[in-house]
Amino acid sequence: MAENAAQQVKVRWENTSIQSVYSNVCNVAGTREEIVLLFGMNQAFNATENEMTIQLSNRIVISPFVAKRLALLLNNVVADYETKYGALDK
Numbered sequence: 001m002a003e004n005a006a007q008q009v010k011v012r013w014e015n016t017s018i019q020s021v022y023s024n025v026c027n028v029a030g031t032r033e034e035i036v037l038l039f040g041m042n043q044a045f046n047a048t049e050n051e052m053t054i055q056l057s058n059r060i061v062i063s064p065f066v067a068k069r070l071a072l073l074l075n076n077v078v079a080d081y082e083t084k085y086g087a088l089d090k
Contacts (some may be wrong), residue, residue, distance in 0.1 A: 025054050035058070036065040 023039035030036065040056040062070070064086060 021057050023057065030067070031063070033063075035062050035064055037062070 010060055021039070023041065025040045026041050027038045028035065029038070037058075037060040038056055039058040039060070040054045043053045078088070
């Protein structure tokens, strides 16, 4: 039984329905049960001094456990990027 637990699972990424969307704005909100990621576009070319329109395009709802893994993955990817291309400003 311990041998089965040590077996690695092969992950196959199914991408026949994938869509690509560009986003230059992201916001995050959360509750105890879920984390919500909002993605969209900053429409700065139409902005006035008192108002800015963000056209939201995607909302992704994930569990806090997935959010934690995503944070670790993003941290690693940004660290690799900065190693290759230099530090990013905050």
